[in-house]
Amino acid sequence: MRTAYSVETVRNAERELMARLPEGALMQRAAAGLAAACAQVLGRVAGRVYGSRVVLLVGSGDNGGDALYAGARLARRGAGVTAVLLAPDRAHGGGLAALRRAGGRTMSGESAPADVARADLVLDGIVGIGGKGGLREAAVPLADAAARSRAAVVAVDLPSGVDADTGEVRGAVVRADLTVTFGAHKPGLLIDPAREYAGAVRLVDIGLALPAEAAEAEALQHADVALLLPVPGAESDKYRRGVVGVAAGSARYPGAAVLAVAGALRGGAGAVRYVGPAGDAVIARFPETLVSDEGPKRAGRVQAWVVGPGAGDDASTVAEVLAAEVPVLIDADGLRLADPEAVRSRTAPTLMTPHAGEAAALLGVSREEVEGARLSSARELAARYGAAVLLKGSTTVVASPDGGPVRVNATGTSWLATAGSGDVLSGLAGSLLATGLPALDAGSTAAYLHGLAGRLAARGAPAGAHDVAKAIPAAWRDVRGD
Ligand SMILES: NC(=O)C1=CN([C@@H]2O[C@H](COP(=O)(O)OP(=O)(O)OC[C@H]3O[C@@H](n4cnc5c(N)ncnc54)[C@H](OP(=O)(O)O)[C@@H]3O)[C@@H](O)[C@H]2O)[C@@H](O)CC1
Numbered sequence: 001m002r003t004a005y006s007v008e009t010v011r012n013a014e015r016e017l018m019a020r021l022p023e024g025a026l027m028q029r030a031a032a033g034l035a036a037a038c039a040q041v042l043g044r045v046a047g048r049v050y051g052s053r054v055v056l057l058v059g060s061g062d063n064g065g066d067a068l069y070a071g072a073r074l075a076r077r078g079a080g081v082t083a084v085l086l087a088p089d090r091a092h093g094g095g096l097a098a099l100r101r102a103g104g105r106t107m108s109g110e111s112a113p114a115d116v117a118r119a120d121l122v123l124d125g126i127v128g129i130g131g132k133g134g135l136r137e138a139a140v141p142l143a144d145a146a147a148r149s150r151a152a153v154v155a156v157d158l159p160s161g162v163d164a165d166t167g168e169v170r171g172a173v174v175r176a177d178l179t180v181t182f183g184a185h186k187p188g189l190l191i192d193p194a195r196e197y198a199g200a201v202r203l204v205d206i207g208l209a210l211p212a213e214a215a216e217a218e219a220l221q222h223a224d225v226a227l228l229l230p231v232p233g234a235e236s237d238k239y240r241r242g243v244v245g246v247a248a249g250s251a252r253y254p255g256a257a258v259l260a261v262a263g264a265l266r267g268g269a270g271a272v273r274y275v276g277p278a279g280d281a282v283i284a285r286f287p288e289t290l291v292s293d294e295g296p297k298r299a300g301r302v303q304a305w306v307v308g309p310g311a312g313d314d315a316s317t318v319a320e321v322l323a324a325e326v327p328v329l330i331d332a333d334g335l336r337l338a339d340p341e342a343v344r345s346r347t348a349p350t351l352m353t354p355h356a357g358e359a360a361a362l363l364g365v366s367r368e369e370v371e372g373a374r375l376s377s378a379r380e381l382a383a384r385y386g387a388a389v390l391l392k393g394s395t396t397v398v399a400s401p402d403g404g405p406v407r408v409n410a411t412g413t414s415w416l417a418t419a420g421s422g423d424v425l426s427g428l429a430g431s432l433l434a435t436g437l438p439a440l441d442a443g444s445t446a447a448y449l450h451g452l453a454g455r456l457a458a459r460g461a462p463a464g465a466h467d468v469a470k471a472i473p474a475a476w477r478d479v480r481g482d
């Protein structure tokens, strides 16, 4: 699990640890890890540290201090290190002295872009967790020069200018190839749009003790998902494995039903019941489906429902499903048709799976606002509806109605932005709900498998939603290491 903590939590842990350590010890740990990472990068881009050209972009806080001390370590190994001081009279004194002792030189910002252009490595120490808003004006030409240069850009703690707590980006920011972060991941390193600017992320342990219950966001990894995946025991029959009901599709959109069933069949439930007008299309493709056209109430027992994909304007089916006392996943048209009060008053878990446009409509804001503030949008929707919310997109986030860390999915790929891919995801997540996984686990596990399946199906070329569904078993095997 990659776990991210808020700036406040990190600062508290830092204070506690600092009180027990000699002054400056934490910064030395950070700088040592940072310098080691930079040395590796230099090995790749310049062949070696000795003789390579390093430019440090140094702001007025401790983030700049980290950069200066790391620069000093690289200078001692023979790198030519130049520190560009954005606020010369406020740069970290100890760091500056260390760099000068090691033979590094300093300069102010104006003539720096030329040096940046010639560098092998640019170390972004403009601002870290103490930053507010995007980059200030003086730093923008340097960030631009770094982006244009062939240098590798390594961000200290965070790409400067991004919001550490939310992943929001307001204004100019540094684009890094690698971010070396200290003590803990920050939510902004896991959530788009900020995540995209961080490049690869490496965590340097500096000994902070972070309370698990204070986590703000977490990203599942293979091992976590492997533990969550339901595996049938020797005693299982199809009913014990769970039956998922899919109420989806319409005469106009039969494909949504087929794709939701395609996902549901690969999500671990023992059987899939389909209810709706697309039964013939579903059976033609998946003869193992139990089909009925008598509505959800009369369909027979299920352990979870999926409602909404391709539903058109069929509000009564949505209402009927919401009245069921089993977990319900609401997607697509169902999100628009569901009565908010009926969702809020449900006693069994509900999982809503909007994309940014659907979330925006439910929140009464623009799509851009949701895309720029994924974390708060998902949390806000979850609180309003008393439901778990899986907000799909460049980073899929899943928020619980009762707070706690959001799950952030790291497996997504832009190849998944294809028609019908959401229908597959809803079937898959509903199937996992039917096996008994809680909504947060079902949603995040489904997003993980779905992302992986998307990658496996695409392998760098366009793939249709049905290809993604077909690749789910391979994703499952990959996660379990079979
Ligand atoms: N936590 C830990 O355990 C450890 C933390 N460590 C390190 O300390 C870092 C935090 O240091 P920090 O607190 O000094 O804040 P930092 O990020 O340098 O920024 C503050 C300065 O930036 C300025 N500034 C603000 N906004 C700006 C903007 N948009 N654009 C430009 N400038 C802006 C602001 O200026 P002012 O507003 O005062 O004019 C202020 O002077 C942390 O990220 C990590 O690297 C490690 O060394 C060891 C362990």
Ligand SMILES: [K+]
Pocket (backbone or CB within 6 Å): 063, 124, 125, 126, 127, 128, 155, 156, 157, 158, 159, 160
């Ligand atoms: K930085």
